Amino acid sequence: MHLLIATGGDEYAEQVVRQGAQVAYTAQATLTILTIVEHEDDRPKADAILSQAFSLVGPGVNDVKSKVRVGEVATEIVREAEEGNYDLLVLGMRPSHSFLKRLSGSTSERIMAHSPCPVLIATGKARSFHNILVCSSGADGYVGPSRAVTHLAPIFSETAITILHVMSQISASPDVREGWQLQANASELMEEETPEGRLLEERVKMLQKSGFQVTAKVRHGLVVDEILDEAQSGNYDLIVIGAHGTAGWKRYLLDDVAHQIVSQIDLSAIIVPS
Numbered sequence: 001m002h003l004l005i006a007t008g009g010d011e012y013a014e015q016v017v018r019q020g021a022q023v024a025y026t027a028q029a030t031l032t033i034l035t036i037v038e039h040e041d042d043r044p045k046a047d048a049i050l051s052q053a054f055s056l057v058g059p060g061v062n063d064v065k066s067k068v069r070v071g072e073v074a075t076e077i078v079r080e081a082e083e084g085n086y087d088l089l090v091l092g093m094r095p096s097h098s099f100l101k102r103l104s105g106s107t108s109e110r111i112m113a114h115s116p117c118p119v120l121i122a123t124g125k126a127r128s129f130h131n132i133l134v135c136s137s138g139a140d141g142y143v144g145p146s147r148a149v150t151h152l153a154p155i156f157s158e159t160a161i162t163i164l165h166v167m168s169q170i171s172a173s174p175d176v177r178e179g180w181q182l183q184a185n186a187s188e189l190m191e192e193e194t195p196e197g198r199l200l201e202e203r204v205k206m207l208q209k210s211g212f213q214v215t216a217k218v219r220h221g222l223v224v225d226e227i228l229d230e231a232q233s234g235n236y237d238l239i240v241i242g243a244h245g246t247a248g249w250k251r252y253l254l255d256d257v258a259h260q261i262v263s264q265i266d267l268s269a270i271i272v273p274s
Contacts, residue, residue: 001029001154004086006077006111008035009049012092017056019122019268020090025060026128027154029087032065033057034080036073043068074110082116088152088270090120093262109259112243112271118148119271121262127237129156129268135227135241136165136203144242144272146203150210152270160213162234163203165196166226167218186216224260231265240270 005020007013017033024031035049046068057064069076081089093108112119134145146163149156165186189197200216207214219226231239243258262269 001027001087001152002084003027003029003031003088003090004081004084005031005033005053005090006035006080007033007049007053007092008073009045009052010092013049013053014056015124015126016090016092016122017053018126019120021057021061022126022128023088023090023120023155024064025058026157029154030063030065031057031061032067032084032086034067034069034077036069036071036076038070038072040070042070074107074114077111078114078116086117088118088120088155089115090122093121093123109262112258112262113273115271115273118152118273121269121271123266123268127268129238130159131234131236131238132156132159132161133231133234133236133239134161134163134203134207135239136163136200143203143206144274145240145270146206148270148272149212149240150206153210153212156212160215161207162215162217162230162236163200163207164217164219164227164230165200166223167196167220168223183220184218186218189218190216223257227257227261228264231261231267236267238268238270239265240272242272242274 003020003024005017007016020031023029033050033053035046037043037046050066050068054064054066067080069080077089089111091108091111108121132149134149136145149161186200190201191197196218204214204216217230219230241258241261258271262271
């Protein structure tokens with residue numbers, strides 16, 4: 001497994017590097033630390049950033065490399081992720097309250113929207129991931145978050161997973177009887193083999209095959225509100241969500257659900273691009 005940490009040496013650098021190093025240690029993975037400079041003349045600055053990052057990795061990670069790229073930050077990080085065939089990219093994320101920044105997309109959001117691999121947004125103290133919230137989407141049978149967790153299984157240790165599906169609306173179908181699905185829990189949906197129940201059961205089996213202890217959970221309401229409420233009410237170490245890059249003039253943005261979650265949650269998150 002090969003991990004990429006991107007750092008700019010800012011106030012978020014320490015938590016990002018420490019979390020990436022913790023993940024690499026758990027997975028016994030190869031680790032590359034990347035920094036970006038605008039001009040060739042800035043390489044001494046890059047060397048100082050990388051030296052500081054190396055001092056934070058710790059002795060448990062044996063295979064650590066460094067790399068400097070020159071150019072625009074988001075573009076070069078995505079290019080490195082593409083060319084290096086990494087399994088996971090680790091970033092920090094600055095709060096962005098500027099409307100103009102939101103229109104053009106923050107650096108982190110642009111990277112998440114275009115990354116070829118899952119992106120770990122590291123917040124708080126470095127930790128192992130033992131209790132994970134995986135957000136399921138029923139859209140077009142999309143299984144990205146669950147599939148990403150199975151691929152990244154080596155970075156987890158004795159992990160319990162809650163797979164969450166939010167039912168924001170009930171489709172008209174023969175299965176809808178007196179609106180019972182509006183109050184149904186995950187077990188009831190799976191037992192009745194509703195479309196949502198079949199999707200949940202598929203994802204549960206996928207994760208169980210990788211050795212995880214899995215609990216399925218359903219919430220009813222607005223998607224973002226219910227995901228945030230579950231994340232805050234549970235004792236989770238990490239949340240995993242899918243994200244779709246938008247098209248046209250919004251092409252640098254994450255989809256609105258992913259944006260709202262990552263900008264409001266105080267929890268490390270893995271974003272899985274579609």
